[in-house]
Structures are given as structure tokens and as C-alpha cells.
Amino acid sequence: MQTQIEIHAEPLNIQQCIDWVMSPDSGGIDVFIGTVRNATKGKTVLKLEFEAYNKMAISEINKITKQAFKQWPVQKVLVHHRTGTLQVGEIPVIIAVSAAHRDAAFEACRYIIDTLKQTVPIWKKEFFEDGEVWVAAHP
Amino acid sequence: MEINILAFGIAKDIFGVSSISVEVSEQGNIATLKALLEERYPKLKQLASYMVAVNNEYAEDKLIITERDEVAIIPPVSGG
Numbered sequence: 406m407q408t409q410i411e412i413h414a415e416p417l418n419i420q421q422c423i424d425w426v427m428s429p430d431s432g433g434i435d436v437f438i439g440t441v442r443n444a445t446k447g448k449t450v451l452k453l454e455f456e457a458y459n460k461m462a463i464s465e466i467n468k469i470t471k472q473a474f475k476q477w478p479v480q481k482v483l484v485h486h487r488t489g490t491l492q493v494g495e496i497p498v499i500i501a502v503s504a505a506h507r508d509a510a511f512e513a514c515r516y517i518i519d520t521l522k523q524t525v526p527i528w529k530k531e532f533f534e535d536g537e538v539w540v541a542a543h544p
Numbered sequence: 545m546e547i548n549i550l551a552f553g554i555a556k557d558i559f560g561v562s563s564i565s566v567e568v569s570e571q572g573n574i575a576t577l578k579a580l581l582e583e584r585y586p587k588l589k590q591l592a593s594y595m596v597a598v599n600n601e602y603a604e605d606k607l608i609i610t611e612r613d614e615v616a617i618i619p620p621v622s623g624g
Binding site: 439455456457458460461462464486497498518521522523524525526527528529530539540541542543544 | 550552553554556557590591592597600601616618619620621622623624
């Protein structure tokens with residue numbers, strides 16, 4: 406049971422994340438890579454800006470990964486989230502999970518990204534040609 | 545007592561700064577603080593929702609705040 410959680414402004418490194426979760430007793434690795442999409446509801450997105458309440462975000466991610474270890478027989482769990490300005494195609498989040506068998510890895514990985522989006526204090530601002538908006542802020 | 549409040553995301557835009565200080569009565573709780581803030585910053589009420597975190601944990605309305613606490617406004621999150 407090992408966990409690595411990082412939040413920082415430098416570009417995320419996919420290979421490093423995969424290497425970290427890999428282990429001889431694993432039968433598979435499930436990786437979720439979030440990428441910046443070029444449009445929202447048909448409007449062209451120019452770039453995104455991510456802001457995090459770092460200390461609390463790490464503590465909330467830690468709760469999620471602990472829960473994942475409780476629910477599924479997974480071996481290593483990694484969550485890296487980026488902050489700052491990201492261009493289209495760049496990577497804001499990587500989640501990597503290794504397990505002896507694939508079901509646990511798939512399910513835990515899905516649980517982690519879904520829950521992260523609901524509870525972790527990180528915010529995304531979308532920049533359009535005609536303005537900018539904090540995602541989900543208003544009903 | 546004087547409570548320092550951190551703001552993130554749209555809350556930072558609403559306050560115009562990343563931290564503000566408000567005078568809260570002794571034994572004031574989260575509900576008291578929210579009412580005070582909404583009076584001073586009515587735009588908070590237009591948000592889909594918002595939470596208050598105390599010492600890096602989401603706080604219930606009944607929680608009493610003290611001067612030593614780290615208090616933050618958490619507007620709807622949108623990470624990932």
C-alpha cells in the first residue's frame with residue numbers, strides 16, 4: 406500500500422507516473438490522464454487556469470486514496486494534479502493505480518477521479534475569446 | 545475577534561483579494577460567519593453553493609470558530 410500525491414505548477418510526466426506505480430507483484434496498471442479540451446458547449450476554449458488550496462487538496466486526495474485502498478485490493482496509487490495556466494492538449498491530472506488484477510485497478514481509478522472532481526479544493530477557470538468563467542461556480 | 549479568511553477561485557474574485565479579515569463575535573460559528581460574509585459580499589449568494597473549511601476540513605454550520613483557526617471559503621470545486 407503506497408500512495409504518492411503531488412500538486413504543482415510544472416508539467417506532469419506520464420512516464421514517471423507509470424514507472425512509480427509499476428511493481429513486480431502487479432498484474433496491471435490503470436491510468437487516467439485528464440487533458441485540456443479545446444471547447445466547452447461549442448465555445449472555443451483558449452486556455453485553462455487551475456488554482457488549488459494545496460494543503461487541503463492534498464489532505465482530501467489522501468482521504469480518497471485511503472478509501473480506495475479500503476474498497477479495492479490495489480497496490481500503488483498515484484495522483485498528480487497541476488496548477489497554473491494550461492494550453493489545449495496539456496495535462497491537468499494523472500491518476501495511476503496498480504493492482505494484481507485489472508478489475509480493482511479500473512474501479513479504483515474511476516472512483517478516485519470521480520471523487521476528486523467532487524470534493525478536492527481545486528478550481529478551473531476557462532478562457533474564451535469573449536471572456537472567462539470559473540467552472541461550476543454558478544447554477 | 546478578528547478572523548482571517550482565505551479565498552480561492554471565484555471567491556477571490558468576489559472579495560477582490562486572496563484573504564480578508566472579518567470581526568466575528570466570540571463563540572461565533574460557521575453560520576454566523578456565512579451570514580456576515582453574505583451581507584458584505586452579496587455575490588456569494590449567487591454561487592451554486594459554497595463551503596467553509598476550517599483547518600483544512602470542510603466545516604458544518606454549527607462549528608465554533610476561534611482566532612487560531614485557518615478559515616477558507618471553498619466555492620464549487622472543478623478540478624480534474
